[in-house]
Amino acid sequence: MGYAGDGADKEGLAPQAGLTTGAVARRLGVSPTTLRSWDRRYGLGPASRAEGRHRRWSPRDVAMVEEMCRLAAAGAPPAEAARVARLTHGERVSAASPVPRAAAVPAGVTPRRGGPGGGLPLGDVRQECRGLARAAVRLDAPELASRLLDAVGQHGLIGAWEEVMVPTLRAVGRKWESSGDRYVEVEHLLSWQISTTLRRANLVLPHAADPVGGDPVVLACVPGEQHSLPLEALEAALEGQGVPTRMLGAAVPVEALLACVRRTGPAAVVLWAQSRSTASMPLARHVGDLRWGPAGARRRPLVLPAGPGWSRRTAEGFLRCTGLAEAVRTLSTLSGADGAVRRPSPGRD
Incomplete structure (x- = not known):
């Protein structure tokens, strides 16, 4: 790291003095x-x-x-x-x-190799990721919490998730995979702090929308899927748009998912699968075929398979979103948070 001993410095260096x-x-x-x-x-x-x-x-x-x-x-x-x-x-x-x-x-x-990120394979990322990585490696929970909330305040929830949280999580995951059982505690602490930040995000954002009426969006991980952080990011982003949600979390049993859909009559159901081994097209089709309401006006939910576990081929015939921002726009429209309620076609009874 270079250091200038004299002259003015835009980074806080006073003439003939040290750094602030x-x-x-x-x-x-x-x-x-x-x-x-x-x-x-x-x-x-x-x-x-x-x-x-x-x-x-x-x-x-x-x-x-x-x-x-x-x-x-x-x-x-x-x-x-x-x-x-x-x-x-x-x-x-x-x-x-x-x-x-x-x-x-x-x-x-x-x-271990020092430098930005405490030796984590970060690559070309924002400076905030490097500070997060250092705090994670030090297991500095207060520092992580402060930096994560700062990222949300500076970039917004979607920007903070896609440009700060996800790159740092991926770097920790790569380091864990290449280091045997080491760094497990780093990943767990970082994941928990991100989860906590996502739940608190709309308390610090100045323009979070008031909840709107209408049908909710059900968010669930498929059976056997434990990775729920992306769903938590989606729920927080939808909450910021005033979209009502029902978050079921990780590894939701089939019967519990079906019961929730029947009882809430959602506008959409998001099914998250991190790996191909957990993605189940029969389940997605079954959920999409659920119907409720009086004869002649029966409705069914739009099913949105989400996550890398769903390939383009296996999810053929279902709506797919390329990222968090697109998913928020699509689901906001379905729930009427944009002022125009548009429901998917009810199909054949």
């Missing part, structure tokens, strides 16, 4: 609150303050917290990582007993 806390936080992918916490707990703060008690970070200060990030991402306990970071960069060491660079990784910790 905000600028250091942006460069490292952590929050200013985290840096202040490290200063209070471990003494990893700037050595000097400008007039007005503003904190300014020198090159040595920045190198010290960079080392803290690297060691924490490698799995070192925070206190031990801070101790080594101070010895390596923060405290002056005599020439007679220098601390070698190789000794910077505490005993018993297997080094």
Whole structure:
């Protein structure tokens, strides 16, 4: 990471001074609150303050917290990582007993590739993904919660899901698959924090619509399917449009799904399948054939197979949406959230 020692810097560098806390936080992918916490707990703060008690970070200060990030991402306990970071960069060491660079990784910790995302295979992604990945690897739940809500506020729910949450989840999943049983705790914590953020998203978004009347949309994972986060994102986005929903969640038994459809008379039923082994066209057809209402005016739901488990061939004859935004537009129209109720053809009785 480069560092300019003089001149003005748009990232928070004052003339002839160091970086501001905000600028250091942006460069490292952590929050200013985290840096202040490290200063209070471990003494990893700037050595000097400008007039007005503003904190300014020198090159040595920045190198010290960079080392803290690297060691924490490698799995070192925070206190031990801070101790080594101070010895390596923060405290002056005599020439007679220098601390070698190789000794910077505490005993018993297997080094991992540092850099953006703490070694996760992120690729070309938004900067927010890198900060999320670092927080996930550190198992820093408060930092994850703060960053996820910030992403929703900045990009909106759909943008945050597609451009920040999903790329980070995929990176963690790839790392888990290539590392045996490692990183399971990282994926679980990240998934839980994303799920929590999706449920809270419409509390922080300023333009969430009021609920509209009309028939709801039923959201369910097919039997045997445990991956419900995409459905949670869809439910949150529909809620933001005022669309009533009935979320059934993961691995819904067939009879429970059919009972819900019969009792609620939904405008549409979304069936999520993450893998081809769980996608069931007989189930989709059965749900689509359910009818209710008086003779001559019977209705049935539109069935929307969703997820990578449904191939174009197996889902032939059913409506497909290419992404979250298109699904929200389609389902909003069916439920009348756009002001025009349009129901699918009832078919033959």
